[in-house]
Amino acid sequence: MRALVAMSGGVDSSVAAALMIEQGYDVIGVTLKQWVGPGGAMPTAGCCTVSDAEDARRVAAQLDIPYYVLDYVDEFTAAVVEPFGAAYLAGRTPNPCIECNRKVRFTALLERTAAFDADVLVTGHHARVERDDTGWHLRTAVDGTKDQSYVLHMLGQEDLSKIRLPVGEMTKTEVRRRAAAMGLRTASKPDSQDICFVTSGDYRDFLAERFPETALPGPVVDSAGEVLGEHGGVTGFTIGQRRGLGIAVGEARYVIDIDPAERKVAVGTREELLSDGCLVGDVSFIAGSPPLQPDVTVKVRYRSTAIPATLQRAGDRWEVRFADPQPAPAPGQAAVFYDSERVLGGGTIEEVIRS
C-alpha cells in the first residue's frame, strides 16, 4: 500500500508521514508549490515558504521517503489569489484557504494520488475521517482547540474514501510529543496562521499592491447614512469588526455593512450588528445529499463555536436561520453545518438575513 502525504513543513504533516510509515505504507511526501515571491522563487515568509518546503524535504530525508515539490502556481493564482482580490472588491471577506482546498489542493492532491499509484492521500489536518455502513464521515478533531474540520467541509464521499487524517486522532500535545520522540526537526515549530501567499505579514498591503483599487478611500457612515469619517479602503474591514474603525464615538461601534460600489463602510451598535441568519451558496454535503432534519449547528467563522440553527433550501442556495440572533457573519466566509461532531457540509455565505 502506498500513501501520498501532503507535507507543509509543519509538525502535523511530519508526524502524519511518520505514522503512515508505522502503519506499513510506502510513503511519498509532496509539497505543492502554490505561490512565487519576487523573481519566481518560493516566498520567504508566511506558510508555504522556502524554509517550510526545506523543512518538509529534510523531514522526508530523515524518514527516508521520496519527496517532490509539485508546481501548482498557475492553478493557485487563477483559482485563489485573483478571486481573493475580487472578493474584497465585492465587499466580502474571503477565506482563501477554503477556496484553495476546494479548487486546488485536494483536487490536485487526489489527482496526484492516483497518478503516483498511491492508495490514500494523507494530510496533517486536525479532523477525523470515519466510515460506517452509511458511508464516509468527517468529524471534528480529538483536539477541539485545533479542529480544522471547518476548512474541509467541501470534501465528498469519493474524496473521503481516499483521505486519511491520522493526526486528527491525537491532541496537538501528543503530536508534538511524537515528533520530539522521533527527533523530527519540526517538533517545536510554531503553528502557521498566515495566508500562504501574503508574505509581508498584512493582507491589506498585499491587496493594495496587487489590486490597487482595493486601497481607494471612502466614507464611514452610521446606520442612518450620516458620514462619520473616512477610511483608506474597504479591504481593511470585515463585518462585525470593532477595532480600527477610525472614528471616535462614545459607544462601541461595529462594521455592520460594506457597500463596495460606493466604497462605503457602515458602522452601528451591537444591536444593529445582530442578524437572524444568512444565505449560503456553493453548498455541498459530505453525504452527497442534504440532512433529513433541518436542525443543525453552524459555524460561520473559523475559530468559533457552532451555534444552533435551521437549514432550508432557498432556490439554488440554502437559508440558515439562527435559533437566536447572532452578530452578522461576514459574506465570503464559509458556513459549515454540523450534527454534533459530524460535519454535514457547508458553503459560502453570500448574504446576511436581518429580520
Added chain:
Amino acid sequence: MPYLDHAATTPMRDDVRAAMAPYHSERFGNPSGIHAAARIAKNAIEEARERIAAAIGAARPLEIVFTGGGTESDNLAVVGAALARNGGVVTTAVEHAAVLESARFLGRLGHEIVIVPVDSSGRVDPGDVVSAVTDRTAIVSVMTANNETGVIQPIGEVTRRIRSAGLPVTIHTDAVQAFASLPIRASDDGPDLITVSGHKIGGPKGIGFLFVRNGTELEPVIHGGGQELGRRSGTHDVAGIVGLAVAVEATVAERDRYAARVGAARDRFEHDLGSRIPIEVTAGEADRLVSHSHVRFPGIRAETLLVRLDLAGVAAAAGAACHSGAIATSHVLAAMGVAPDAAAESVRFSFGRDDDVAFGAEAARIVADVAGELS
C-alpha cells in the same frame, strides 16, 4: 536502477578520485604561498593547466582560466567581455541560464542585448546571428550544443562568418554539454572563449575552466587576490583542478569510443521505446549530441512520469534541473515553438560513458513499462 540524467551530472571517474586524493590530505598547500607546501600545490595546478591546454589544443597554458564551474565560466565570458569592451551581447534564445541571465544582467546595466531566435529544431541560423552584430556588439555567445535537447549549434559556421565579415567581436561558446562527445578544440579560427565544466565529464563538481584566447579582453567578475592573472581571484581548488585535468584528458582520449558506445545506447533506447509506446523525439531529425534523448510522451504529464520513474528507480529530468525541485517551463522548448502542453509532456534522458546498447534496451524496457501504465 538506470541513471539517465548524465546531462545533469556524471559520476566521478575512479582515476579522477585517485588523482585528487593527495590534495585533500598531505598536499594541502595554498599555491599562492612561498614555501614548499605552496610550491607542490602551485606545481600541481600549473601541470594541470598544461595538460588541459594540450588536450584541447590551446597554444598557451595560460589560456586556461580555472573557475568554479560552467556557470561561472559563462558569467566570466559574457559579463567579462561585455564590460571590458563596453559593448552589447548577441546570443540565442536557447542558451543555458548562465548565459541568458548574464546577458539580462548586462541589459539592466544598460548594455544592448540581442536574443536571436531558433527554428523549430532548436537550431540558430548563422546568418541571423551575424546580422544581429552591430558596431556596439562586444560579444557573441552561441552554445556548442543544447543541454536539454542535445541539438548541436553551428558555432563553427557562426565563427567563420563573423571572422570573414571582419567583425571585431569576441566569440564565446558554452561547450559544457558537448565536451564529452564533440571534438572541442581551441583553434586559431575558432571561438575566443570556451566554457567547460568538470562534473559533466566525470570530474568533480564546483570546478571548470574558461579557455581565453591570448589577447582577448576580459574584465574579471570575481575580485580579490589576483589569482589566475587577475582573471579569477580566490584560492585555487587544487584538488578540483587536478581532478579536472584528469577528466579532460581522459574524456578527450576516450571521445571516439564514447561517441560510438553512448550513441548506440541512445539510439537503441529511442528505437525500443518508440516500438513499445507512442513517443515524439524532440528535434529527432536535427544534428544532436549522442548522449541526449529528449522525448515527448503524448498524453502523459512529465511530472507524473518522472515521479513514477523515480519510484521505479529511474533517474530522468524535465528540461534543466531547477533549484527548488519543482519543474519549470522550458525556455528552450518555448523558443522552438513547442506548445506549453506538449512541453509539459517532455522528458530528457541522457546517457553516460558506461552505457552500452544492452543498457539502452534495458532502459527503454523499464521506461516503456512505467509510461505504459500511465497511458
